[in-house]
Amino acid sequence: GSAGTSFADFNVKRNHIYTVTLDVQGVNAGDNRLTVESFDMSNCGMLWPAATAGTARDSVTFDIRKCLNNGFTTEQALNAMLGSSSTLTADVLWQDGNVIGTSDIALDKVNGLLTVKSTKVTEGNAVVALYPDGNKAQGTVLWSWHIWVTKYRPDEAGIATRAANTAYPVTGGQVHTYGTEFQKENGLSRVIMDRNLGATKTYNGGVPQAGDNTADQAFGLFYQWGRKDPFPRVDGSTVNESAATGTTITIYDKNGADLDPEVSNADGTGYRKMNITGIIGGNANTLAYSVKYPLAFIYNPDVPYDWYTTATANQNNDLWGDEASKSAYDPCPKGWRIAPNGTWDDFGTDSYSDPFYFYINGEKQTAKGTPPVKYYQVNGRYYEPVGGMVHAWYPTSGYRDSGSRTNGEGMAWTIGNSGFSWSSAVGGVDGIRALYMSFNTTDLDFNNATGRAAGLPVRCIQE
Numbered sequence: 001g002s003a004g005t006s007f008a009d010f011n012v013k014r015n016h017i018y019t020v021t022l023d024v025q026g027v028n029a030g031d032n033r034l035t036v037e038s039f040d041m042s043n044c045g046m047l048w049p050a051a052t053a054g055t056a057r058d059s060v061t062f063d064i065r066k067c068l069n070n071g072f073t074t075e076q077a078l079n080a081m082l083g084s085s086s087t088l089t090a091d092v093l094w095q096d097g098n099v100i101g102t103s104d105i106a107l108d109k110v111n112g113l114l115t116v117k118s119t120k121v122t123e124g125n126a127v128v129a130l131y132p133d134g135n136k137a138q139g140t141v142l143w144s145w146h147i148w149v150t151k152y153r154p155d156e157a158g159i160a161t162r163a164a165n166t167a168y169p170v171t172g173g174q175v176h177t178y179g180t181e182f183q184k185e186n187g188l189s190r191v192i193m194d195r196n197l198g199a200t201k202t203y204n205g206g207v208p209q210a211g212d213n214t215a216d217q218a219f220g221l222f223y224q225w226g227r228k229d230p231f232p233r234v235d236g237s238t239v240n241e242s243a244a245t246g247t248t249i250t251i252y253d254k255n256g257a258d259l260d261p262e263v264s265n266a267d268g269t270g271y272r273k274m275n276i277t278g279i280i281g282g283n284a285n286t287l288a289y290s291v292k293y294p295l296a297f298i299y300n301p302d303v304p305y306d307w308y309t310t311a312t313a314n315q316n317n318d319l320w321g322d323e324a325s326k327s328a329y330d331p332c333p334k335g336w337r338i339a340p341n342g343t344w345d346d347f348g349t350d351s352y353s354d355p356f357y358f359y360i361n362g363e364k365q366t367a368k369g370t371p372p373v374k375y376y377q378v379n380g381r382y383y384e385p386v387g388g389m390v391h392a393w394y395p396t397s398g399y400r401d402s403g404s405r406t407n408g409e410g411m412a413w414t415i416g417n418s419g420f421s422w423s424s425a426v427g428g429v430d431g432i433r434a435l436y437m438s439f440n441t442t443d444l445d446f447n448n449a450t451g452r453a454a455g456l457p458v459r460c461i462q463e
Contacts, residue, residue, distance in 0.1 A: 041066060042326075042334040043228040044146040044197070046153075047118045049099070056104070056117035060147075064088075064112045064130055067143035069328040071288035078142075082112055087133040090114055092254035093141070093294060095126035096232055099149040102254045118149050123200040125149070125221060127229060127294060144294045146221075146230055146331060150200055154193050155335060159462070161188045165346075165388030167204070174204050175462075176390050178383065179346030179355075190462040192339060194392060196220025196421070197331060197458045198230055203393040208380070209362040213237060218380075219397035222412075222455035224307050225422055225434040226319030228329040229294035231271055231455055233397060234412045244398065246415045273410040275403070276300045276310055276453075285309045285316065297410040298453060299403035304432040305451025307402075312432050315452075322424040330424075332460035339461040341425035344437040344446035347383060355385040356444060379416050381439055394419045394439070400455025410455070417441060420456040 012018065045060030067073050081088050086109035092100050099120050105128060106115040116128055129144040131137070152172035164183055167174045168191060175191035177183065182192075195202035198221030201214060208215040216236025223230055234246035248271070253259050274296045280286050285308050286298055298307035309315055321327030326337045347356040358365045358381050383392040398415035401408045418440040425435045428449030436456055437446045 040334050043329070043331055044148055044333040045116060046148045046150060046155075046333045047116070048151065049123050049149050050119050050121050053121050054119050056119050059115050059117035061113050061115045062145055064114050064143065066328070067130060067291075070143060070291040072292075073142055078112070081132060082109055084110055088130065088142075089134050089136060090128055090130050091136055093127040093129040093144055094232075094251040094253065094259055095124065096249055096251055097122045097124035098252075098256055099124040100126040100128065100147055100254070114145070116145070116147055118147070120149070123150050125198050125230065125232075129294065138295075139292050141292050141294060143291065144229055146198070146228075148198060148333065152193075152195065154191075157191055157462075159189050162191060165385040165390050167194075167389040167391070173202060176392050178343070178390065178392075179385060179388075181345035182343055185340055185342035185345070186461060192343065192392075192461045193336070193459055195459075196395070196397065197223075197460055198233070199395075203380070203382075204391055207359050207362050207364075207382070215380075215395070216397075218393065218395045220395075220457040222400050223331055223422060223458050224298070224400075224455050225426075225452035226308060226316065226329060227290055228331050229290075230331065231295070231297060231400060234415050236415075239415050241416075244414045244417045246398075246412055248412065271295045271297050271410065273297050273299060275409075276307060280310055284311075284314045287316075297400065297455065299401070299409035300451065300453045301403035301409065305402050305404070305453055306432070307453040315426075315432060317426045320422075320424040322426070326463060331458065335463055336460035337463050338422065338424040339459055341423035341427070341435045341447065343423065343459075343461065344421070346385070347437070347444060347446050355388075356381050356383050356439070358439070358441060360441070379441070380419065394421070396440075397457050402451040402453035402455075404451070412455075414440065422456045422458045426452075 040060055040062045048057035050056055068075055088109050090105050090107045099122050100118055104117045104119055126147045127144050128147055130142045131140055153170050154175050156170040157168045157175045162177045164177055164179050166177050174194045176194055177191055194204055199218050201217045219233040221230035221233055232249050232251050235249045238247040251259055272295055276298050279289050300306055304312045304315055306315055319329050320338045330337050360379060379396040381394050383390055396416050396419045398412050398418060399420050400410050400412055403409040421437045423435045427435050433449040434452045435449050438448045
């Protein structure tokens with residue numbers, strides 16, 4: 001019928017042709033997210049540093065609907081925030097150097113897209129946060145993304161059938177396969193990065209020597225198991241040689257100034273330390289809190305030793321999507337995910353033998369002996385299989401305590417003596433912990449377990 005015609009009979013009849021015209025209205029009429037795959041749904045984006053200051057080499061665009069996973073923002077509430085008159089804002093939450101400026105962040109409030117670039121020449125890490133308004137206060141963060149500014153391009157390796165124990169060159173470094181156990185767990189097409197997530201260097205070619213003041217750049221960032229946001233590493237120049245502790249690197253705001261203590265503790269830890277019992281209240285978990293406060297290290301000195309909950313029955317074993325699709329909280333970049341348990345089963349069990357050699361002060365240790373009385377920031381291990389091409393460097397970047405040490409919660413320990421890498425799996429004798437690979441000057445365990453509130457490095461594997 002013609003426009004404005006009224007009908008009393010709304011039945012659809014046989015052999016009749018009906019034309020229906022819909023006028024769909026809404027703030028997201030120009031939204032192309034469903035058809036443009038370049039919009040990133042990961043929690044980390046990799047950017048080139050600028051070749052010349054002021055000129056970005058690339059950018060990454062995130063879909064801000066990721067924030068619907070935070071447990072306190074609904075789709076209706078988010079839609080109400082979108083539009084040309086929206087008060088949404090995005091800015092640098094913290095960075096470990098001059099890697100991102102406010103002018104490098106563009107927020108498309110109509111389509112709900114966040115684009116980040118780097119016009120800085122420095123490699124490093126930044127976290128960009130989305131806020132409901134211009135106040136940009138801790139506790140109102142809707143979601144946050146880790147920006148890894150690096151010359152390392154692991155995606156160049158592509159997808160193909162891989163040989164065991166092989167290194168594949170890419171710009172800025174390599175990607176690796178390990179031995180037969182690695183391929184049993186990860187298939188024949190996946191490779192693993194040659195460095196910890198957030199590291200700006202590694203040692204594919206040679207071992208760091210005594211006095212190397214850049215060795216800590218290979219440490220990477222710390223993560224609590226199941227969380228998407230990183231915590232800063234330790235400054236290698238501050239490592240205490242007798243206690244294996246150190247001071248967190250200075251982190252900065254968007255203007256390059258040291259962060260205010262309201263965001264970053266003034267005691268040198270570089271983040272806020274929060275006891276889970278003081279923030280969980282009557283809630284089943286602290287997931288929403290962890291999103292609102294990306295820099296809050298939530299410690300738990302009691303069973304189940306988990307930042308997420310105080311009750312074993314409420315633990316979430318799927319936060320990092322083990323043995324399933326990549327999860328909403330996986331911290332790895334697009335195309336990569338947290339390595340599963342079993343990734344390191346080729347490394348062996350002997351502290352000083354092939355294929356996972358220990359180095360002390362740049363010297364390969366080929367026989368067991370008394371561990372050194374001092375801890376050196378240049379300690380680490382190479383996975384060096386016989387007949388293989390791989391020289392995969394694992395630094396002794398230490399860990400952040402889950403709350404098991406008195407007055408040590410969130411502090412970094414065993415720097416220069418021990419190295420770690422979270423897996424995506426949970427387990428342990430009691431089944432309430434998370435699994436990881438660990439090594440030190442005397443031991444190697446590729447199937448260890450600890451409380452999920454601990455902060456360990458991670459290494460990403462190809463999806």
